[in-house]
Amino acid sequence: MKSVRIIALKKDRKKILEHLQNNSLVHIRSIEEPKIGFVRTDTSAQIQQFEKNEVVTEQALKILDKIAPTKKGLLASFKGKREIVSEDIQEIAVNSAKIIGICNKIISLEKQIADIAAERVRIKALLTQLEPWEKLDIPMNTGDTASTAILIGTFPKMYDEVSLAKTLAQSEPDLIYEAEFLYASSNLTCAVIYVPKNHKELAENALRTIGFTRPLNPTSKTPKVKVKKLCEKDKGLVQKSEKTIEKMKSYAKYRDAIGDTQDYFHFRTEKYRVIATLDQSEHIFILYGYIPEEDCGKLDKICNKAAECIVEYEEAGEDAPVKLKNNAFTEPAESIVTMYSPPSHEDIDPTPILAFFFYLFFGMMFSDAGYGVLMVIATTILLKVWKPDKKMYNNLKLFQYCGYFTVFWGLVFGSIFGDAPAVLYKMVTGNAITMQQLLPWPTLDTQKDALTIMIMSIGFGLIHILVGMACKFYVCIKNKKYAEAFFDTGLWMTMLIGFAVLAAGMAAGELMMNIGMVIVAASAVGLILTQGRSKKGIFGKLIGGIASLYDITSYISDLLSYSRLLALGLTTGVMAQVFNMLSTLMGTGVLGIIYMIVIFLVGHAITIGLNALGSYVHTMRLQYVEMFSKFYDGGGKLFEPFSLSSKNFKIKNNDNDD
Amino acid sequence: MNGMIFAILAATIATVFAGIGSAKGVGSAAQTSMGVLSEDSSMFGKMLVLTLLPGTQGLYGFIVGFLIMINCGILGGEAPTVMQGLSYVAASLAIGIGGMISGFAQGKAAVSGISMCAKDEKNFSKAMVSITLVEIYALLAFIVSLLMVISIPGIKM
DSSP: EEEEEEEEGGGHHHHHHHHHHHHTOEEOOOSSSSOOBBBBOHHHHHHHHHHHHHHHHHHHHHHHHHOOOOOGGGGGSSSSSEEEEHHHHHHHHHHHHHHHHHHHHHHHHHHHHHHHHHHHHHHHHHHHHHHTTTTOOOTOOOOOOSEEEEEEEEEOOOOOOHHHHHHHHHHTTTOEEEEEEEETTTEEEEEEEEGGHHHHHHHHHHHTTTOOOOSSSSSSSOHHHHHHHHHHHHHHHHHHHHHHHHHHHHGGGHHHHHHHHHHHHEEEEHHHHHHHHHHHHHHEEEEEEEOOGHHHHHHHHHHHHSSSSSEEEEETTTTOOOOOOOOOTTTHHHHHHHHHOOOOOOOOOHHHHHHHHHHHHHHHEEEEEEEHHHHHHHHHHHHHHOOOOHHHHHHHHHHHHHHHHOOOOOOHHTOOOTBBBHHHHHHHOOOOOOOOSSSOOOOOOOTTHHHHHHHHHHHHHHHHHHHHHHHHHHHHHHHHHHHIIIIIIIIHHHHHHHHHHHHHHHHHHHHHHHHHHHHHHHHHHHHHHHHTTTSSHHHHHHHHHHHHHGGGGHHHHHHHHHTTTHHHHHHHHHHHHHHHHHTTTOOHHHHHHHHHHHHHHHHHHHHHHHHHHHHHHHHHHHHIIHHHHOOOOOOBBBBSOOOOOOSSSOOOOOOOOO | SSSSHHHHHHHHHHHHHHHHHHHHHHHHHHHHHHHHHHGGGGHHHHHHHHGGGGGHHHHHHHHHHHHHHBBBTTTSBBOOHHHHHHHHHHHHHHHHHHHHHHHHHHHHHHHHHHHHHHHOGGGGHHHHHHHHHHHHHHHHHHHHHHHHHHHGGOOOO
16 A cells, blocks of 8 residues: 555646546545645535535435335345446436436425325314204304394203203293204214293303303304315315326436446535645645555556646555455455454455355355355356346355355255155155265264364364464564463463364374373463563562463363354254154145145245344354454454446446556 | 152243243333334334343253253153252252343343334344344353253263
8 A cells, every 4th residue: 555645737627636546546645734834625514515415415305216116126235326328427426406306396296295295184183073964054153133042052961952942941030042953972062052032141151151162263164164175175275185196206217327426426425525635735745644555556657648647655554444355265254354354454354265265265165066056056147137226236245155155054954945855755765864875975964073164163163263373473573572482382382282172182192192281281381481571570470370370261261163164054953854744744635745845835934034134143253252353453444446446337438558 | 759840940940031031022022123114114124133132041941951851751751750850940049040130131132123123234143243242142051951951861860
């Protein structure tokens, strides 16, 4: 990684930045304060405007997805983005104002629909209010006639003619009235009361005391007419809403264009962010950045083609970003490393080691040739058909390699969709057979040879841990920390190797055991002598050294952790066998065969889902917890070049260097 | 008299107790993840992975239970003696108790992991690894139960 400085005339700023963004070579470095004599441009206003436009497009897209959803299959997410050529961006830029207009229109239409919905709720409330008045055949605000007062209203109680007469007789025995009941329920009675005009006041007082109230918003039409009118209005609103939705749907054809515009404004936001980091004087500007060493020549070419400018390189400092470089076999595992943390300046790139063990352990846990073949076929088809972008490509590749190792371990453990071949053989011939007898090569049975596989798992674990420690050793030597390399790492490595020889000696014989003992004892003495070296006084040093031997427990627990290789491998095998057995329960009749196929498919789908997840998670844990803890710190920054990073399309790579 | 009833009891212990642990763990994790999904449904994949992590105990218990059934004459093998039946019970206690309690603990860890991941999706791998730290104890219990169950038919008691 080199740090780079580009100095050019201000009038060429746009051109140079565009070329840099198109070629995505440089990781922009922002220095806090400008150099003396230079100023920074405040671009926050523009950035805000662009971001606002991005939000508008985002909203419009969300609304369109709701109104006119595109049919997306489950597999569509693997599909690569739409491809455009870089010349198209010009066109998108020209159209952007129009598209933003359309987006605003979509948003305002959405608001109209919401308003209509609110209005309909109001109408519905009015209609429920009017419901009890349905039988009233005069307007609700009917006034008095020449001689009669008309009182229209409600009681908060159930009344009929008899009970009302009784109640009124108690307070106003003299009152003359005629009542017409329109509606009565336990907590509401709607009534019209007719009284002679000279009794009006008397009647009003008497009625008020028993809770008679006039309706809240009386209308000048009869309730029936009013209801009809409201219903018509509601119908009109429904139509209007449908029409609005139709109109919005007609904008669905702009979906891609809106996506393009969103990305266009994202590009511009990024560009203005970069402009804010430039040191500018009256006539020139300086851009700071990082660039991988191999791209320097390319950058020179691009800059000189774009405009008159000076490009200077320097060795990058410690806070430089890292770009991982790996071959086709190991590159897919980069995402696993970056998920933990990208390597810092002092780390080595652990990807190659991680990749191999990741595939190996995944295969050992998933361990079924049938499933492995399925994985390989599925990923191969997806890679061919969808032509996914880089990230998805690597993820698919990761699972493809895992698939190959799964096939390998499946064959070693004699598992092809569990014991499906043996079960089928038994169904056809009636003779029981085991997978061991069926397969022409020697296999290990996860159940019968569990102990062997357990020892094997821990053996792999030992190798895995030793490789991790060897990396630590190498890093220490590289950084000239010799004491740390030989005493802290080297002695533990020999100790672990000693234990391994000792364990092998238990099977192989006395001599090997003795050799192991000697190695272990020598390492222990070495550790006692060196581990207390930072302590003061001979006594402190000795105590520190002896106490350090206690670390052996952490190594033992690390090693035992690898027994999960056996446990998960066994889980896959047994689950598959369980479903195979269940599928044969119904015999060999027509129904039995149908039942068998259904149970076989569903059962193995469940097994694949659960165990693939388990294998993935546990492989990752073995890498992160058991191996990375030995040598890897992470905490670095990834190299993220200033580029056209788009969400909705991908720019076709036209590598025309001329 | 043979030890069939004890073998059945053993299969039940292994399946049910480990299942209780997973059910409770996955249940509380699922509740939390649904809360997160109601805010942002695009996290479904990640939430699903974190929710499923405490589900393995039940699986281990089921496998031990199933192997007992294969060995003891229910789905194959020969009926065990009384002592063998009791040995199955003893063997199934490891995954029964270990699976149940580690299921509870892993469920709690999963709930915290889900909230952590909801705050920042980048925490996903850290959450995942932290939750699987609990898993090893269920795995150890499983291996112990399993090795015992496999070898019991060969031991004459």
